[in-house]
Amino acid sequence: MAAVTAATSIVAMLAAAPARLGGGGAIDVSLGRIVSALLVCLLLAGAAALLLRRGGGRIDWRALADWKKAAPARRIVVIETRRISAHADICLFRCDDRDYLVLCSASQQQVLRDPPAEPAA
16 A cells, blocks of 8 residues: 555656646647748748838838739930039930930029920921
8 A cells, every 4th residue: 555655646746747848849840831931921021022112111002903004104204314513414304205405403404405396287
């Protein structure tokens, strides 16, 4: 009877012993799952960065809903820009198939060459 009592007291002491920190078992997650989760997170972060960059720092949800629509053709195109001094640039623009040469400085903008107006039909 003493042996049974000693055995039950040892079992009771082992059962009452504190558990190991962290649960005691090894983590059973495959390396493939870890790498695939990392890739998914990187893709989501890249997509969010592109959306923020496209929207100028904010996400325009209405524009995202209309992403299939074609963008309207741009009327103004900067053909060339040259720096002529520390404070002035010369820019060549095209608007509606007409070229304009503009002097741009900090204090003013001046049209240097303007195509003649087309005669009314």
